Amino acid sequence: MGTEETHDDHGHHLPAVEDWPRGFGEASWWPFVTAVGGAGVYVAAALYILGRGEDAIVGPVVGPAAFVGSIALFLVGIYGWLYHAFVSHFWSRSASEKGESKLRWGMIAFLGSELGTFGALFGYYFYIRAGTWPPQELPHLLGSLVLVNTAILVLSSFTLHWAHVGIRQDDRKKFVGGLAVTLLLGLIFIGGQVYEYYEFIVHSNFSLTDGIFGTAFYGLTGLHGLHVSLGAVILGIVFVRALMGQYSAERHVSVSTASMYWHFVDVVWIFLVVVLYAGAEIGA
Known part of the structure; x- marks a missing residue:
């Protein structure tokens, strides 16, 4: 040089x-x-x-x-x-189709690594699930709280998609409104998970150190909660930028990548509810 x-x-x-x-x-x-x-x-x-x-x-x-x-x-x-x-x-x-493609593929690669992280913990759960079941006395997991929380998170994916469609149509009111609702639903979900932990730890005496299932349960749900919290931070940044007048039908790559991430944690949660919450009670 x-x-x-x-x-x-x-x-x-x-x-x-x-x-x-x-x-x-x-x-x-x-x-x-x-x-x-x-x-x-x-x-x-x-x-x-x-x-x-x-x-x-x-x-x-x-x-x-x-x-x-x-x-x-x-x-x-x-x-x-x-x-x-x-x-x-x-x-x-300036907007660059090549640059946008690189960022989207970068997010896909990142989500692939996240699949590996979740896969390791699910592998641990499947290992203990294959043995004597239940390994200990389990609390009632599949209650109304987790069902409502699941519905909230699934709904947030629809509102985020609605917002994404809005910016692609240059409808800023629809875009900003959809982002605001999505962010609110995400925060409610996080609050619901914290309250669920409180109920389990205080009232059911079920904590992280409560046997091998406790480790698997809090490891998986805690990792997912961390990802939802990170997703809320990302959506918060996107929302602030939207209020500043950024993004358009031609320039919204970070909205696309944030949506990919949010839909990913949504799908992981549904799988987690089916396998961990509902699956744990089968045969218990």
Whole structure:
């Protein structure tokens, strides 16, 4: 490379490496930061287990502290990643069908990795499900709360699709209204899951450390709850940008990728309810 400084770097390429080849201005360390934060969640879970009991190897607060720090790092990485990919220089950057295709395929690849993560936990559940069942006394899982929560999440996929159709038709009122309703439904779902945890832990004495099924149940539902929370953050960013007047029928790639992610967590939840909630009570 020559010594002459160029300024065609969008002004937002940090924290990408300074000597990254020109033409790859989208390169960034933010995906790496996000991955480190995600990996830290699993490390925090291990530290939490190691910090329990009389022969604890680490202090009891080390695991929770590592979890909070990992989630913070994960969210910071996601924010930087999304800002770098979608927000910076939105007004000055022209629409590119090739660039949009890359971002959509990037989301598909990301969702593929998420399938692997969920698949590992489902594999653990299927392993324990194949043995003596039930492995312990189980609380009543398939109650009205989870059914209502499921209906809310499924409805949110329809309202998000309605909003997506709105922006593709350049109907901004339909687009913004659909986003607002979707975001509200997502927050209600998260609140319902927190309340469900409260009911199980306080009234049913069923917690994460309550046998191998407790580990599987809270591992799967907690991972899904984390993904819904992340989806709500993404939709919140899209909603704020929509209020600022961004997006049009020609430029809505981040709406498309956010929709892909949200529909993914919706489908995973339906599968989770059928396999974990309903399936756990079969043969119990």
